[in-house]
Amino acid sequence: MLFGQNSQVQRNLLSKVKFASYDCLLSAVHVNNNHWNLLFVHAAEKKVYLIDPFKNAPEMEASEKAADKFKEYLNMRRQHQHSDWANINWEGGVLKHPCQQDGNSCGVVVAMMAKEIIHYFPEIPEFSFSTTRAHMIKGRRLLAFDLLQGSVFQNDSWCVMCASKKTPISACKVEWIQCDTCDRWYHADCIGLSTKDVKKAAGEVEWKCLVCK
Ligand SMILES: [Zn+2]
Numbered sequence: 001m002l003f004g005q006n007s008q009v010q011r012n013l014l015s016k017v018k019f020a021s022y023d024c025l026l027s028a029v030h031v032n033n034n035h036w037n038l039l040f041v042h043a044a045e046k047k048v049y050l051i052d053p054f055k056n057a058p059e060m061e062a063s064e065k066a067a068d069k070f071k072e073y074l075n076m077r078r079q080h081q082h083s084d085w086a087n088i089n090w091e092g093g094v095l096k097h098p099c100q101q102d103g104n105s106c107g108v109v110v111a112m113m114a115k116e117i118i119h120y121f122p123e124i125p126e127f128s129f130s131t132t133r134a135h136m137i138k139g140r141r142l143l144a145f146d147l148l149q150g151s152v153f154q155n156d157s158w159c160v161m162c163a164s165k166k167t168p169i170s171a172c173k174v175e176w177i178q179c180d181t182c183d184r185w186y187h188a189d190c191i192g193l194s195t196k197d198v199k200k201a202a203g204e205v206e207w208k209c210l211v212c213k
C-alpha cells in the first residue's frame with residue numbers, strides 16, 4: 001500500500017475488506033528491512049500518520065507521502081469496484097510521541113504506541129510511556145506476556161514459549177514442565193529452568209507457570 005508498485009495492486013486489492021466499516025487502520029510497517037514504523041489511519045480526521053520511533057525523523061514528509069500513496073491505492077481499488085474510502089482527501093499528520101533511545105527498540109516503541117492509540121481512540125493519545133533502557137526491558141517483557149496469554153497453541157502438546165515440539169537447540173536432554181493450573185506445557189530450557197529447578201518443581205504440590213503465577 002505504501003511502498004508498492006501500481007502493478008501490484010491487482011494482487012493486493014483486499015477485496016473482502018470493507019474499509020468504510022472501520023474507523024481506523026493500524027499497522028506496523030517494516031522499513032528498509034531493518035526498522036519499524038507505525039501506520040495509523042484515522043478515518044474521521046482523514047489523517048494518515050506514519051510514525052517513526054527515530055528521533056528527528058522527517059515524519060511530516062513521510063506521512064504526506066504515505067497519504068498520497070494511500071489515496072492512489074484506494075483510487076486504483078475503485079477501478080475494481082471497491083469505492084470505500086476512495087473519495088476522502090487523506091492528509092498526512094504528525095503525532096507527538098516518545099522516541100527510541102537505542103538502536104533496537106523501534107519494534108517495542110511501535111507496539112507500545114499502538115496499544116495507547118487503541119486505548120484512547122477516537123481521541124488522539126498523548127503518549128505517556130518512557131523509552132529509557134529499563135522501560136524498554138519492562139515493555140518487552142509485558143508484550144511477551146501479552147502474546148503468551150493470547151497464545152492459542154495446543155496446550156497439551158506444544159511448548160508455548162517456542163511453539164515447537166522439537167528439542168530446544170541448547171538443551172542436550174529435553175525436559176518439559178506442565179503448569180498445574182492452566183495445563184500449558186513448557187520446555188524447561190525455554191523458561192530458563194535448570195534440571196535442579198525442574199526436580200524441585202516436581203516435588204512441589206503445585207507448579208504455576210508465568211501466566212498463572
Ligand atoms: Zn520451547
Ligand SMILES: [Zn+2]
Nearest residue numbers: 179182209212
Ligand atoms: Zn499456567
